[in-house]
């Protein structure tokens with residue numbers, strides 16, 4: 001694990017009445033690193049972020065930012081850069097004054113604050129709109145202003161809660177690329193909350209997968225996606241082939257472990273057209289295999305499909321899914 005000098009949150013727990021929103025959550029973010037908290041709705045991502053921000057008081061645990069223990073401090077005293085879903089820009093202030101807000105509150109003189117504003121707006125590629133009000137900006141531009149405002153704080157830690165969720169798909173795709181490049185230029189650590197697997201993979205160096213208030217897997221983003229620790233994590237990350245193994249176990253079959261046109265002919269049990277070709281299900285000895293085929297590959301599938309699975313690449317993991325999702329094998 002890299003040195004956690006932007007954020008070190010230890011053993012955070014938080015209950016809302018009977019709901020245990022966080023259970024013993026420990027997270028570290030190094031400077032210059034982006035960590036995505038990824039999980040389904042209600043798993044506790046926002047509560048974890050809000051505990052770090054000071055907007056929620058944890059029942060147990062400690063939060064250190066830039067090496068400083070801020071557990072007992074009010075949100076403003078933590079000096080964090082925050083970006084929420086709705087951007088929360090001040091509608092009556094210009095872009096310049098919105099972005100200058102943090103530095104001004106911290107007592108910087110106007111000239112110094114404005115220098116930070118220019119630097120932050122350049123980082124988000126919006127140097128020329130300082131005189132506008134938020135209502136005179138597009139959604140994507142407002143999002144960039146919200147980011148600039150967070151960057152202008154020069155905080156060691158930026159917190160982003162679903163920052164792209166209010167934007168349309170094309171803009172999301174564009175901003176993902178920009179944000180990734182921006183995060184790489186920063187000296188700060190970034191903690192990002194998302195329920196979108198693609199966004200986590202595109203933006204984060206490391207990913208922490210949460211389920212029902214707990215972190216169930218944490219690691220380098222590509223590694224977590226390639227080697228999910230359990231059947232539930234694999235299914236959540238979008239693995240198409242999480243097959244029943246022995247009792248309490250599941251088999252994870254990477255799609256590219258199946259080689260078409262060699263090996264045995266297996267019965268095709270279902271097929272459905274997609275934009276790129278077809279999704280085909282095959283009754284393989286390992287279990288029902290789902291494969292996403294190009295139009296050319298799909299032409300090979302008739303009543304049967306000939307394929308060989310490299311079993312050396314099949315992963316055996318604990319099956320921690322609810323019984324209904326695992327065909328009763330959990």
Ligand SMILES: Nc1ncnc2c1ncn2[C@@H]1O[C@H](COP(=O)(O)OP(=O)(O)OP(=O)(O)O)[C@@H](O)[C@H]1O
Nearest residue numbers: 016019021039040041042043044045046047048195
């Ligand atoms: N202020 C609150 N009062 C009562 N329950 C709450 C409160 N905030 C969160 N919860 C509950 O705590 C659990 C975790 O919620 P949280 O918002 O952290 O999840 P999340 O993973 O961020 O979800 P989403 O992706 O839908 O935003 C949920 O069951 C939620 O209903």
